[in-house]
Amino acid sequence: MKVTVHFSNLLRQFTDVTCIEVTVSSYRDVLSACLNLLPRFREHFYSQKLYKTLMLLDSDKYVRSFELDFKPKTDKIWLIPTVSGGVSSSFDSLGNLSVFYGASSPISTQEVALRGIDKRIRDSALFGKASTAFDIAQRKTNRDIGVLDNSEDPTKGFGALAPMSASGQNVPLHFGLVRTSGVIINQYIKHIQRGGVDTIRVADYI
Amino acid sequence: MQTVNFTQLLTQLHNHSISEHPKEACGIVTRNFEYIPCKNISDKPKISFIIDPMAILAHEDNIWGFYHSHPGSADPIPSDRDLKSTIFTEYKFLVGFANSVYIYWLNESNTLSFERFNESHCTL
Numbered sequence: 001m002k003v004t005v006h007f008s009n010l011l012r013q014f015t016d017v018t019c020i021e022v023t024v025s026s027y028r029d030v031l032s033a034c035l036n037l038l039p040r041f042r043e044h045f046y047s048q049k050l051y052k053t054l055m056l057l058d059s060d061k062y063v064r065s066f067e068l069d070f071k072p073k074t075d076k077i078w079l080i081p082t083v084s085g086g087v088s089s090s091f092d093s094l095g096n097l098s099v100f101y102g103a104s105s106p107i108s109t110q111e112v113a114l115r116g117i118d119k120r121i122r123d124s125a126l127f128g129k130a131s132t133a134f135d136i137a138q139r140k141t142n143r144d145i146g147v148l149d150n151s152e153d154p155t156k157g158f159g160a161l162a163p164m165s166a167s168g169q170n171v172p173l174h175f176g177l178v179r180t181s182g183v184i185i186n187q188y189i190k191h192i193q194r195g196g197v198d199t200i201r202v203a204d205y206i
Numbered sequence: 207m208q209t210v211n212f213t214q215l216l217t218q219l220h221n222h223s224i225s226e227h228p229k230e231a232c233g234i235v236t237r238n239f240e241y242i243p244c245k246n247i248s249d250k251p252k253i254s255f256i257i258d259p260m261a262i263l264a265h266e267d268n269i270w271g272f273y274h275s276h277p278g279s280a281d282p283i284p285s286d287r288d289l290k291s292t293i294f295t296e297y298k299f300l301v302g303f304a305n306s307v308y309i310y311w312l313n314e315s316n317t318l319s320f321e322r323f324n325e326s327h328c329t330l
Contacts, residue, residue, distance in 0.1 A: 009266045010294060052290045055259050062247075062259075080263060083299075085288035086230055086254030087276040 003072050005030055008080040014044045027056055028068045030077055053081040212325040215239050216305065223275035223303050230255040232274040234265050235300065239328050241273065252277065254287065270328070271298030271309075279303045284310040289318045298327070 006019045015038050022033040035042045044050045056063035057078040063070075218241035222231040229251040233243040242265060245258040255274045262269070272291070276282035282303040292299055292312035299310050300323055309327050310320035 008263055010262075050293065053293070057259065060260065078263070080259045081294065082257050082259040082262060083232075083272045083274075083291040083294075083297075084248070084254065084256040085274065085285060085291055085301075086248070086250075087279065087282075087285055
Protein backbone atom coordinates (compact mmCIF):
# COMPACT_ATOMS: atom_id res chain seq x y z
CA MET A 1 0.00 0.00 0.00
CA LYS A 2 1.11 3.55 -0.62
CA VAL A 3 1.77 5.62 2.50
CA THR A 4 3.12 9.08 3.17
CA VAL A 5 5.77 9.27 5.88
CA HIS A 6 5.87 12.64 7.60
CA PHE A 7 8.84 13.90 9.57
CA SER A 8 8.61 16.25 12.51
CA ASN A 9 10.53 19.54 12.44
CA LEU A 10 13.16 18.10 14.70
CA LEU A 11 13.89 15.29 12.28
CA ARG A 12 13.95 17.47 9.20
CA GLN A 13 17.50 18.51 9.98
CA PHE A 14 18.39 14.89 9.23
CA THR A 15 15.94 14.18 6.40
CA ASP A 16 16.00 17.48 4.45
CA VAL A 17 12.41 16.77 3.40
CA THR A 18 9.09 17.09 5.15
CA CYS A 19 7.68 13.80 3.90
CA ILE A 20 8.19 10.96 1.48
CA GLU A 21 5.73 8.71 -0.27
CA VAL A 22 6.56 5.03 -0.33
CA THR A 23 4.89 1.74 -1.15
CA VAL A 24 5.13 -0.66 1.76
CA SER A 25 3.52 -3.76 3.15
CA SER A 26 4.48 -3.32 6.82
CA TYR A 27 5.76 -0.80 9.33
CA ARG A 28 9.18 -2.36 9.04
CA ASP A 29 9.16 -1.47 5.35
CA VAL A 30 8.41 2.13 6.27
CA LEU A 31 11.58 2.37 8.31
CA SER A 32 13.63 0.53 5.67
CA ALA A 33 12.37 2.89 2.99
CA CYS A 34 13.36 5.93 5.04
CA LEU A 35 16.82 4.52 5.63
CA ASN A 36 17.28 3.64 1.97
CA LEU A 37 15.90 6.82 0.48
CA LEU A 38 17.41 9.32 2.89
CA PRO A 39 21.18 8.86 3.22
CA ARG A 40 21.66 11.63 5.79
CA PHE A 41 18.91 10.21 7.92
CA ARG A 42 20.52 6.80 7.66
CA GLU A 43 23.88 8.21 8.70
CA HIS A 44 22.45 9.91 11.79
CA PHE A 45 20.17 7.02 12.57
CA TYR A 46 23.20 4.91 13.36
CA SER A 47 26.04 7.27 14.19
CA GLN A 48 24.07 9.54 16.52
CA LYS A 49 21.91 6.73 17.81
CA LEU A 50 18.86 8.51 16.58
CA TYR A 51 17.07 5.19 16.62
CA LYS A 52 16.89 5.34 20.39
CA THR A 53 14.59 8.32 20.24
CA LEU A 54 12.27 7.46 17.36
CA MET A 55 8.69 6.34 17.32
CA LEU A 56 6.29 5.50 14.54
CA LEU A 57 2.78 6.83 14.67
CA ASP A 58 0.04 5.47 12.47
CA SER A 59 -2.57 8.19 12.61
CA ASP A 60 -2.48 8.80 16.38
CA LYS A 61 -1.47 5.31 17.49
CA TYR A 62 2.05 4.33 18.55
CA VAL A 63 3.49 1.37 16.71
CA ARG A 64 5.02 -1.15 19.09
CA SER A 65 7.86 -3.47 18.29
CA PHE A 66 5.66 -6.53 17.98
CA GLU A 67 3.56 -4.68 15.43
CA LEU A 68 6.48 -3.95 13.10
CA ASP A 69 5.41 -6.55 10.57
CA PHE A 70 1.79 -5.45 10.62
CA LYS A 71 0.26 -3.71 7.67
CA PRO A 72 -0.19 0.04 8.22
CA LYS A 73 -3.75 0.94 9.07
CA THR A 74 -3.73 4.34 7.41
CA ASP A 75 -1.75 6.02 4.65
CA LYS A 76 -0.38 8.69 7.00
CA ILE A 77 2.61 7.68 9.10
CA TRP A 78 4.63 9.98 11.34
CA LEU A 79 8.24 9.30 12.22
CA ILE A 80 8.91 11.41 15.27
CA PRO A 81 11.49 11.65 18.00
CA THR A 82 10.64 11.84 21.64
CA VAL A 83 12.52 12.61 24.79
CA SER A 84 13.07 9.86 27.29
CA GLY A 85 15.26 8.75 30.15
CA GLY A 86 14.73 8.32 33.82
CA VAL A 87 16.16 7.73 37.20
CA SER A 88 17.04 4.12 36.49
CA SER A 89 20.13 3.10 34.61
CA SER A 90 19.34 -0.59 34.87
CA PHE A 91 18.88 -2.77 31.83
CA ASP A 92 15.18 -3.13 32.41
CA SER A 93 14.39 0.44 31.54
CA LEU A 94 15.99 0.08 28.15
CA GLY A 95 13.98 -3.06 27.62
CA ASN A 96 10.96 -1.12 28.58
CA LEU A 97 11.67 1.61 26.09
CA SER A 98 12.33 -0.84 23.32
CA VAL A 99 8.68 -1.77 23.52
CA PHE A 100 7.98 1.61 22.05
CA TYR A 101 11.01 1.91 19.86
CA GLY A 102 9.85 -0.57 17.31
CA ALA A 103 11.66 1.51 14.77
CA SER A 104 14.94 0.61 16.36
CA SER A 105 14.93 -3.09 15.56
CA PRO A 106 17.58 -3.26 12.83
CA ILE A 107 20.24 -1.33 14.69
CA SER A 108 23.73 -2.58 14.11
CA THR A 109 25.53 -5.72 13.18
CA GLN A 110 26.38 -6.31 16.82
CA GLU A 111 22.82 -5.97 17.95
CA VAL A 112 21.51 -8.03 15.07
CA ALA A 113 23.95 -10.73 16.17
CA LEU A 114 22.73 -10.45 19.74
CA ARG A 115 19.18 -10.70 18.54
CA GLY A 116 20.16 -13.89 16.78
CA ILE A 117 21.60 -15.34 19.97
CA ASP A 118 18.56 -14.25 21.87
CA LYS A 119 16.34 -15.93 19.29
CA ARG A 120 18.33 -19.16 19.50
CA ILE A 121 17.93 -19.16 23.27
CA ARG A 122 14.24 -18.53 22.98
CA ASP A 123 13.86 -21.19 20.32
CA SER A 124 15.73 -23.80 22.31
CA ALA A 125 13.91 -26.58 24.07
CA LEU A 126 14.70 -25.06 27.44
CA PHE A 127 13.72 -21.49 26.76
CA GLY A 128 11.34 -22.05 23.91
CA LYS A 129 8.47 -20.17 25.37
CA ALA A 130 9.93 -18.46 28.36
CA SER A 131 8.25 -15.10 28.48
CA THR A 132 8.30 -13.87 32.03
CA ALA A 133 11.12 -13.27 34.45
CA PHE A 134 10.72 -11.99 37.94
CA ASP A 135 12.50 -11.49 41.20
CA ILE A 136 15.59 -10.05 39.70
CA ALA A 137 17.78 -8.15 42.11
CA GLN A 138 20.17 -5.54 40.90
CA ARG A 139 22.83 -3.55 42.59
CA LYS A 140 22.44 0.15 41.99
CA THR A 141 24.78 2.96 42.77
CA ASN A 142 23.61 5.95 44.69
CA ARG A 143 23.95 7.88 41.49
CA ASP A 144 21.52 5.49 39.81
CA ILE A 145 18.87 6.36 42.31
CA GLY A 146 19.61 10.06 42.00
CA VAL A 147 21.48 10.57 45.22
CA LEU A 148 24.78 12.37 45.21
CA ASP A 149 27.05 10.79 47.75
CA ASN A 150 30.53 12.19 47.80
CA SER A 151 31.74 9.41 50.02
CA GLU A 152 30.95 6.80 47.40
CA ASP A 153 33.95 5.15 45.88
CA PRO A 154 33.55 5.57 42.13
CA THR A 155 35.74 2.56 41.43
CA LYS A 156 33.30 0.21 43.10
CA GLY A 157 30.06 1.48 41.74
CA PHE A 158 27.78 -0.76 43.76
CA GLY A 159 25.15 0.21 46.22
CA ALA A 160 22.65 -1.81 48.15
CA LEU A 161 20.71 -4.60 46.50
CA ALA A 162 17.52 -3.32 44.99
CA PRO A 163 15.00 -6.14 44.53
CA MET A 164 12.69 -5.68 41.62
CA SER A 165 10.20 -7.64 39.58
CA ALA A 166 10.00 -7.35 35.84
CA SER A 167 7.71 -8.90 33.31
CA GLY A 168 8.46 -9.41 29.65
CA GLN A 169 12.09 -8.41 29.99
CA ASN A 170 15.13 -10.04 28.48
CA VAL A 171 16.95 -12.15 31.02
CA PRO A 172 20.73 -11.89 30.97
CA LEU A 173 21.38 -15.58 30.48
CA HIS A 174 24.48 -16.68 28.63
CA PHE A 175 25.97 -19.89 27.39
CA GLY A 176 29.08 -20.78 29.33
CA LEU A 177 30.52 -19.31 32.49
CA VAL A 178 29.71 -15.67 33.13
CA ARG A 179 30.93 -13.55 35.99
CA THR A 180 28.28 -11.04 36.89
CA SER A 181 28.95 -7.84 38.74
CA GLY A 182 25.89 -5.72 38.64
CA VAL A 183 23.04 -8.06 37.83
CA ILE A 184 22.02 -11.02 39.90
CA ILE A 185 19.20 -13.37 39.10
CA ASN A 186 18.22 -14.88 42.37
CA GLN A 187 15.00 -16.64 41.70
CA TYR A 188 13.09 -18.12 38.83
CA ILE A 189 12.08 -17.97 35.24
CA LYS A 190 8.47 -18.74 34.60
CA HIS A 191 8.59 -21.29 31.84
CA ILE A 192 5.53 -22.11 29.82
CA GLN A 193 5.56 -25.70 28.64
CA ARG A 194 3.39 -27.09 25.94
CA GLY A 195 0.03 -27.75 27.45
CA GLY A 196 0.70 -26.13 30.78
CA VAL A 197 2.63 -23.70 32.91
CA ASP A 198 5.74 -24.77 34.74
CA THR A 199 8.31 -22.99 36.85
CA ILE A 200 12.03 -23.68 36.73
CA ARG A 201 14.91 -22.35 38.75
CA VAL A 202 17.50 -20.40 36.86
CA ALA A 203 20.16 -21.67 39.25
CA ASP A 204 19.52 -25.21 38.00
CA TYR A 205 20.65 -24.28 34.53
CA ILE A 206 23.54 -21.86 34.97
CA MET B 207 18.08 41.38 28.07
CA GLN B 208 14.78 40.40 29.61
CA THR B 209 14.71 37.73 32.25
CA VAL B 210 11.75 35.47 32.76
CA ASN B 211 9.89 34.74 35.94
CA PHE B 212 12.31 32.12 37.09
CA THR B 213 10.58 31.59 40.42
CA GLN B 214 7.28 30.94 38.70
CA LEU B 215 8.87 28.34 36.42
CA LEU B 216 10.50 26.61 39.40
CA THR B 217 7.16 26.57 41.18
CA GLN B 218 5.51 24.91 38.20
CA LEU B 219 8.25 22.27 38.00
CA HIS B 220 8.04 21.75 41.74
CA ASN B 221 4.28 21.30 41.72
CA HIS B 222 4.28 18.87 38.83
CA SER B 223 7.04 16.71 40.29
CA ILE B 224 5.19 16.54 43.61
CA SER B 225 1.80 15.85 42.08
CA GLU B 226 3.13 12.98 39.98
CA HIS B 227 5.19 11.42 42.77
CA PRO B 228 6.08 8.50 42.91
CA LYS B 229 5.96 8.58 39.13
CA GLU B 230 8.34 10.61 37.03
CA ALA B 231 6.82 13.86 35.87
CA CYS B 232 7.77 15.23 32.47
CA GLY B 233 6.89 18.22 30.37
CA ILE B 234 7.88 20.90 27.93
CA VAL B 235 9.32 24.31 28.74
CA THR B 236 8.27 26.75 26.04
CA ARG B 237 10.34 29.58 24.65
CA ASN B 238 8.35 31.90 26.88
CA PHE B 239 9.46 29.73 29.81
CA GLU B 240 6.02 28.46 30.52
CA TYR B 241 5.78 24.90 31.63
CA ILE B 242 3.47 22.45 29.87
CA PRO B 243 3.02 19.18 31.82
CA CYS B 244 2.99 16.18 29.48
CA LYS B 245 1.87 12.61 29.77
CA ASN B 246 4.58 10.11 30.68
CA ILE B 247 3.86 7.17 28.39
CA SER B 248 6.55 4.88 29.82
CA ASP B 249 5.41 1.45 30.93
CA LYS B 250 7.42 1.99 34.11
CA PRO B 251 6.78 5.60 35.02
CA LYS B 252 8.31 5.23 38.48
CA ILE B 253 11.79 4.70 37.05
CA SER B 254 11.63 6.11 33.55
CA PHE B 255 9.85 8.57 31.35
CA ILE B 256 8.90 9.02 27.74
CA ILE B 257 7.33 12.33 26.87
CA ASP B 258 4.20 11.82 24.83
CA PRO B 259 5.47 12.57 21.30
CA MET B 260 2.07 13.95 20.38
CA ALA B 261 2.76 16.78 22.82
CA ILE B 262 6.13 17.39 21.21
CA LEU B 263 4.48 17.47 17.80
CA ALA B 264 1.88 19.92 19.03
CA HIS B 265 4.45 22.36 20.43
CA GLU B 266 7.50 21.65 18.31
CA ASP B 267 7.82 25.24 17.10
CA ASN B 268 7.78 26.61 20.62
CA ILE B 269 10.06 24.38 22.66
CA TRP B 270 12.93 25.72 24.75
CA GLY B 271 13.56 22.50 26.59
CA PHE B 272 12.27 19.49 28.46
CA TYR B 273 11.88 18.68 32.11
CA HIS B 274 11.53 15.41 33.96
CA SER B 275 11.66 14.49 37.61
CA HIS B 276 13.57 11.91 39.59
CA PRO B 277 10.94 11.21 42.22
CA GLY B 278 11.97 11.39 45.83
CA SER B 279 15.57 12.28 45.14
CA ALA B 280 17.19 14.85 47.37
CA ASP B 281 19.78 15.66 44.75
CA PRO B 282 18.31 14.65 41.39
CA ILE B 283 21.29 14.66 39.06
CA PRO B 284 20.76 13.29 35.53
CA SER B 285 21.17 9.57 34.97
CA ASP B 286 22.99 7.76 32.20
CA ARG B 287 19.65 7.07 30.58
CA ASP B 288 19.02 10.77 30.32
CA LEU B 289 21.95 11.10 27.97
CA LYS B 290 20.36 9.68 24.86
CA SER B 291 17.89 12.48 24.20
CA THR B 292 20.58 15.12 24.42
CA ILE B 293 21.53 14.50 20.79
CA PHE B 294 18.96 17.20 20.09
CA THR B 295 21.38 19.93 21.04
CA GLU B 296 19.00 22.73 20.14
CA TYR B 297 17.00 21.98 23.28
CA LYS B 298 17.78 22.34 26.96
CA PHE B 299 17.19 19.51 29.38
CA LEU B 300 16.14 19.87 32.99
CA VAL B 301 15.90 17.24 35.67
CA GLY B 302 14.84 17.69 39.25
CA PHE B 303 12.55 16.99 42.09
CA ALA B 304 10.70 19.53 44.19
CA ASN B 305 12.85 22.68 44.36
CA SER B 306 16.06 21.05 43.25
CA VAL B 307 16.58 21.33 39.48
CA TYR B 308 19.61 20.69 37.28
CA ILE B 309 20.23 21.58 33.65
CA TYR B 310 22.19 19.04 31.63
CA TRP B 311 23.66 18.80 28.16
CA LEU B 312 25.90 16.79 25.91
CA ASN B 313 29.40 18.23 25.99
CA GLU B 314 32.04 18.14 23.28
CA SER B 315 33.45 14.86 24.48
CA ASN B 316 30.02 13.23 24.17
CA THR B 317 29.56 12.92 27.89
CA LEU B 318 26.92 14.37 30.12
CA SER B 319 27.50 17.65 31.91
CA PHE B 320 25.16 19.19 34.42
CA GLU B 321 24.90 22.06 36.85
CA ARG B 322 22.32 23.69 39.07
CA PHE B 323 19.57 25.33 37.06
CA ASN B 324 19.52 29.05 37.74
CA GLU B 325 18.06 32.23 36.36
CA SER B 326 20.99 32.89 34.06
CA HIS B 327 20.07 29.81 32.02
CA CYS B 328 16.77 31.25 30.93
CA THR B 329 17.02 34.65 29.35
CA LEU B 330 14.96 35.84 26.40
